[in-house]
Amino acid sequence: MIRVDGLVKAYRDLTAVDGLSFAVEPGQVLGLVGPNGAGKTTTLRCLAGILPPTAGRIEIAGFDLARNPVDAKRLLAFMPDEPRLFDYLTVADHLAFAARLYGVPDAAARSAALLSELELSGKERALPSELSRGMKQKLVIAFGLLHEPKVLIFDEPLTGIDPGGIRRMKQTIVGRARAGASVIVSSHLLHLVEEICDRVLILSKGRAVLSGTLEEIRAGAGDATLEDVFLRVTEPGA
Amino acid sequence: MSAPGSATNALVFYATRSAGNAVRRRLKRLTEPRYLIGLAAGLAYVGLVLVRPGRPSARAAAAGPWPVEFLGVAQLAVAAILLLGTALLWIFRGSQASLSLSEGEAQFLFSAPLSRNAVVHFALVRSQLRVLSGVLIALLFSRPDSWTGLLRSALAGWIFFSVVNLHLLGVGFTKAAWAERPAGRRRATKVVVTLLALAALAFVVAAGTEALVRAAGAPAGRRGVSPVALEGAILTGTLGRPLFALLYPFRLLVAPLLAPGAGVFLRTLPGAVGLLVLHYVWVLGTNARFEDATLAGAARRAAERGRRERGNLPALPGERKRHAVPFRLAARGRPEVAIVWKNLAAWNRTALRSQLLGVAGLIAALFLAAALLRQPEADQIAGVVLVVLGVVGVILAPTIPAGLRNDLRGDLEQADVLKTWPVSPAALVVGEILAPLWITVLALFAGLGGALAVSAGRALRGAGGVAGPFGGLDALSGLVPVALAAVLFVPPFSLLLLLGQNAATLAFPAWFPPGQKRARGLEQFGIRLVAAVATVALLAIALLPSGLLVALVLLLGGKALGLWALPLSALLASLPVWAEAAAAVALLAKLWERFDPSLDLGA
Numbered sequence: 001m002i003r004v005d006g007l008v009k010a011y012r013d014l015t016a017v018d019g020l021s022f023a024v025e026p027g028q029v030l031g032l033v034g035p036n037g038a039g040k041t042t043t044l045r046c047l048a049g050i051l052p053p054t055a056g057r058i059e060i061a062g063f064d065l066a067r068n069p070v071d072a073k074r075l076l077a078f079m080p081d082e083p084r085l086f087d088y089l090t091v092a093d094h095l096a097f098a099a100r101l102y103g104v105p106d107a108a109a110r111s112a113a114l115l116s117e118l119e120l121s122g123k124e125r126a127l128p129s130e131l132s133r134g135m136k137q138k139l140v141i142a143f144g145l146l147h148e149p150k151v152l153i154f155d156e157p158l159t160g161i162d163p164g165g166i167r168r169m170k171q172t173i174v175g176r177a178r179a180g181a182s183v184i185v186s187s188h189l190l191h192l193v194e195e196i197c198d199r200v201l202i203l204s205k206g207r208a209v210l211s212g213t214l215e216e217i218r219a220g221a222g223d224a225t226l227e228d229v230f231l232r233v234t235e236p237g238a
Numbered sequence: 239m240s241a242p243g244s245a246t247n248a249l250v251f252y253a254t255r256s257a258g259n260a261v262r263r264r265l266k267r268l269t270e271p272r273y274l275i276g277l278a279a280g281l282a283y284v285g286l287v288l289v290r291p292g293r294p295s296a297r298a299a300a301a302g303p304w305p306v307e308f309l310g311v312a313q314l315a316v317a318a319i320l321l322l323g324t325a326l327l328w329i330f331r332g333s334q335a336s337l338s339l340s341e342g343e344a345q346f347l348f349s350a351p352l353s354r355n356a357v358v359h360f361a362l363v364r365s366q367l368r369v370l371s372g373v374l375i376a377l378l379f380s381r382p383d384s385w386t387g388l389l390r391s392a393l394a395g396w397i398f399f400s401v402v403n404l405h406l407l408g409v410g411f412t413k414a415a416w417a418e419r420p421a422g423r424r425r426a427t428k429v430v431v432t433l434l435a436l437a438a439l440a441f442v443v444a445a446g447t448e449a450l451v452r453a454a455g456a457p458a459g460r461r462g463v464s465p466v467a468l469e470g471a472i473l474t475g476t477l478g479r480p481l482f483a484l485l486y487p488f489r490l491l492v493a494p495l496l497a498p499g500a501g502v503f504l505r506t507l508p509g510a511v512g513l514l515v516l517h518y519v520w521v522l523g524t525n526a527r528f529e530d531a532t533l534a535g536a537a538r539r540a541a542e543r544g545r546r547e548r549g550n551l552p553a554l555p556g557e558r559k560r561h562a563v564p565f566r567l568a569a570r571g572r573p574e575v576a577i578v579w580k581n582l583a584a585w586n587r588t589a590l591r592s593q594l595l596g597v598a599g600l601i602a603a604l605f606l607a608a609a610l611l612r613q614p615e616a617d618q619i620a621g622v623v624l625v626v627l628g629v630v631g632v633i634l635a636p637t638i639p640a641g642l643r644n645d646l647r648g649d650l651e652q653a654d655v656l657k658t659w660p661v662s663p664a665a666l667v668v669g670e671i672l673a674p675l676w677i678t679v680l681a682l683f684a685g686l687g688g689a690l691a692v693s694a695g696r697a698l699r700g701a702g703g704v705a706g707p708f709g710g711l712d713a714l715s716g717l718v719p720v721a722l723a724a725v726l727f728v729p730p731f732s733l734l735l736l737l738g739q740n741a742a743t744l745a746f747p748a749w750f751p752p753g754q755k756r757a758r759g760l761e762q763f764g765i766r767l768v769a770a771v772a773t774v775a776l777l778a779i780a781l782l783p784s785g786l787l788v789a790l791v792l793l794l795g796g797k798a799l800g801l802w803a804l805p806l807s808a809l810l811a812s813l814p815v816w817a818e819a820a821a822a823v824a825l826l827a828k829l830w831e832r833f834d835p836s837l838d839l840g841a
Contacts, residue, residue: 011837042836050657051836074660084655088584090560099569100576101659107569125560 001025002047002151002182007056009042009206016042018206020056024182024199026150029173031197032186033226035234039206040186041081044155047184048078061150061182074102077144081156083136085128091115092124094143102147114142117172119165133160141169145176152176152183158192170196190226200226202233209233248350249360264761272749273761280764310469313496317488318442318481324488325435325442327409335414335528336535337361337407338368344536348529358522362404369403370396390503394494397510401491404517414526441484445477487513555587562587573661574669581644581673593680601687608695617696624692628717631685632724636732638681639674646670646740646826650752653835663827671736671823678732686721693717719801723808727784730815734780737822738773744829747838780818784811 002024009017017039024030034040045051047058049069058065063072089097092111099107115121118138128136137160144152154173158166174196177183187193193200200217202210210217210233214226221229267273339347339361347357373395377388416424453471472478490513493506564582567575586593604627608620639645649656649670656666693714743750749769791807799806 045654045836048658050654052832052834070660070662073658076658078658080654084652086580086584086652087554088587089580093563093580093583096567096569097576097580100567100571100579101573101661103571103573104569125557127554127560129554 001059001061002030002184003057003059004043004047005057005059007043007046007058008054009039009046009051010054016206017046017053020203020206020208022201022208022211024151024184026180026182027177028199029177029183029185029197031193031200032184032203033188033190033193033200033230034203037205038203038234040203041155042206043203044078044153044184044186047153048076049073050078074147075150076153077147077149077151078153079137079141079144079155079157081159083128083133083140085136085139087128090125090127091120091131091139094139095146098143098146104147107146110146110148111142114145117168118142119168134162134165137161138165141172145172150181152181154183154185154187156187157185158187158189190230194226202230204234246356249347249352249356253360253364267761270748272765275768276763276765277761278764279767280760280762283764283767284760309496309498310466311472313489313492314469314472314482314485316492316496317485318446320488320491321438321442321485324405325439327406328435329432331406331409331413333413333417333526334410334531334535335524335526336410336531337528338365339532339536340539341533341536344529344533348533355522358528362407362518362521365403366396366400369399373399386500390494390497390500393507394497394503394510397514398491398495401510401514401517404514404521408517408521408524410531411521411524411526411528414528414531415524418527438484441477442481445472445475445481448475448477559587562589562592564588564590572665573659574665574672577661577666577669578672578676581648581670582676584648585642585644585673585677590676597680597684597687600684601691604688605691605695608692609698610695612699620692620696624689624696624717627685627692628689628721628724629685631682631689632728634685635678635682635728636735639677639732640735640739642674642677645674645736646830647743647750647752650743650747650839653752653833653839657833657835663830664823666830667737667740667823667826671733671740674736675729675733678729682724682728686724690714690717690721716801719804723804726805727808727812727815730812730819731781733819734815734822735777737819737826738776738780741822741826741829742769742773744826744833752839781815783814787811787814 002022004023005021007017007020008015020039020043022030032040032043042051046053047060047065049065049072053066060072061075063075065072085094086097095111095114096107098104099111104110112121115124118141120135120138120142123131123135128139131139137157141157152173157169157173161169170192173183173185177198185193185197194214197214199213200211201208210229212220217226217229218224221232224232268277337344337358347360370392374392377391377395416427419427449468449472452475453468473482475481490506490509494503494510497503497506564579564587567579582590588596604623608624611617611620642648646667659666661669697714739750743752749765787810788807791810792803795806796803
């Protein structure tokens with residue numbers, strides 16, 4: 001599971017995340033939404049161990065990220081919105097590399113299954129420069145899923161993916177959660193959040209302004225859509 | 239900001255505002271101390287070392303003024319080379335109607351309500367400005383004799399390179415226009431132009447040969463064939479006058495560039511300017527479709543630039559090469575080995591076994607050659623080769639990996655990815671450093687192994703006992719202790735160097751930029767200069783204990799041990815370096831742990 005307690009990330013003249021606390025249980029998908037600059041990506045990068053928090057505690061699958069970063073990261077996968085790959089490694093090389101980094105026991109079988117699931121079969125020898133943006137995104141996701149992480153963090157996972165790919169990506173995310181993973185999905189696509197997430201956390205100016213299950217949020221707002229609620233809490237004048 | 243009133247105004251607005259913003263951005267950067275210090279250092283270097291108008295370079299001073307009697311022949315020779323190049327250009331250059339525009343410019347300008355001529359004008363004028371700035375920079379670094387000389391050379395150089403540039407563009411445009419003609423007409427045009435170009439080539443070769451034969455036949459002066467005699471031979475030959483006429487436009491272009499003084503320069507300038515105007519009109523008037531080629535060229539340039547910025551590493555591996563990997567990477571084992579594997583694959587997708595076999599093959603070939611060649615000249619050459627191999631190997635061993643940056647410095651731009659890996663900071667540092675260290679070891683063994691092989695080959699046939707051109711160092715008995723000393727000391731030294739460079743990038747990413755980006759500008763040059771001086775100073779301090787140990791060994795046992803004092807002192811000298819390297823790994827691990835990509839890289 002993911003447990004965040006009083007997370008703060010501050011820069012010299014800006015507090016990007018301000019005292020954020022939440023938890024994601026195994027099997028749950030949390031939708032992290034908020035306007036541009038709300039602190040979503042900063043939060044996700046702190047959770048992934050990329051940015052050191054200014055204050056607060058992050059627990060990944062029972063491991064304190066600050067005290068046991070290696071153990072925590074072994075159970076974690078972060079899929080950023082911008083696919084970052086190594087120019088000189090092929091698709092197959094990326095997976096072989098991930099297999100060694102995470103010590104995946106049956107790497108060959110898992111790689112083949114993932115490539116098939118993400119429609120990358122036949123591209124094993126391709127370099128990142130020969131892949132479309134959507135394919136690069138899928139490769140990043142394959143890299144992240146290979147070690148069957150217990151915690152999955154997706155930042156705008158559907159960017160650049162075609163309609164067929166979007167449907168399969170949604171199935172992949174929900175399938176991993178049903179298999180017991182704790183998942184966070186950050187997206188501006190509120191219909192996606194409504195479709196696949198069990199809980200929603202709305203951020204604004206680095207703070208949580210609303211959190212709960214979709215039913216709770218809708219009920220509290222008089223059966224409004226998530227979009228209505230989102231605009232109401234993030235742009236009170238709108 | 240007022241709205242531009244016409245297409246020309248819009249383009250002028252774009253060009254001037256872009257240039258202005260670029261200048262403003264650079265000036266704003268000077269508020270940061272590192273850029274200011276960098277600029278000061280860069281200016282000081284350029285001012286003191288490179289640019290000193292009024293004080294000719296040592297080479298120029300030694301050569302004296304350009305002899306006037308050479309000018310005629312030089313002008314003819316350059317003109318003939320230009321004619322040859324032009325003929326080959328018309329034969330071989332493809333139809334490339336590509337303007338020098340960036341991807342963004344092409345997207346905006348092609349979809350804007352601008353005439354074709356406006357876009358071409360814009361691209362041509364801007365490319366001429368680039369040529370001029372390039373010429374000016376080149377001239378500054380050539381230590382001009384005077385400021386008027388500098389201006390003369392700049393103007394002549396700009397006209398020369400602009401015409402060459404426009405001619406290249408014109409040929410591409412013209413051939414692209416041909417491609418739009420009916421097939422029969424297109425073929426006929428190509429055949430006629432190719433025949434004309436071939437005829438011009440043949441004529442120049444024939445006229446040149448005739449002149450050389452005639453000049454060689456003439457009574458030679460005290461210092462061989464004089465330039466005046468050669469010029470005379472060219473002009474008075476059967477083919478001389480027609481050649482002179484054929485070269486006329488090329489001589490027009492060259493004349494201001496080779497003008498010995500202001501008077502000749504001013505007299506010859508109008509001809510060259512006329513040629514420039516004609517070329518400009520020609521390119522502008524060529525009715526070729528340039529949009530597709532320009533967009534393709536812009537995309538290609540952008541991709542190349544992006545790749546250069548991400549990694550100045552070897553070219554991406556081709557289809558066949560991709561099957562090879564440095565070694566089989568098992569899924570289980572220490573995770574940092576994966577990082578070594580990745581960095582080795584980025585450097586060279588050849589199995590380590592094959593790399594070793596290649597080095598062994600080279601060593602064996604050198605041994606056989608040295609053992610079998612018995613001529614005294616060959617033996618002398620072998621003596622030189624072995625010393626060169628040894629020296630080059632020792633020099634290249636630390637410098638290649640330091641320059642390649644396929645370690646943490648190269649990976650730092652991917653810090654977001656690296657930070658998520660389940661690898662401890664110390665293991666990550668070790669994994670990042672091992673690939674360049676392997677390159678060090680390979681280069682060292684190739685160089686020293688080659689030197690030893692040549693020396694052993696010579697020793698095998700009895701030449702080793704004789705002192706070679708390097709006073710015995712090239713003999714096997716002399717080379718073995720030297721090589722052993724290098725093997726003992728160079729790897730830890732290279733390791734320390736790499737760790738120091740990586741630590742500098744991690745601690746001061748603003749001063750020592752990560753990745754392969756090579757920011758341009760005088761201030762960046764100055765920053766690199768300051769950084770290089772600081773690195774050398776730190777390295778000198780780090781090597782102080784080793785130096786003391788070497789001095790001690792040589793003092794106490796130098797006479798008794800002879801050359802064998804070298805490996806002993808290298809062994810002792812390597813101990814503090816290994817210790818410092820271990821401390822540097824710990825320091826790097828701490829730095830990596832604290833590294834915040836959002837603060838340190840602005841990512």
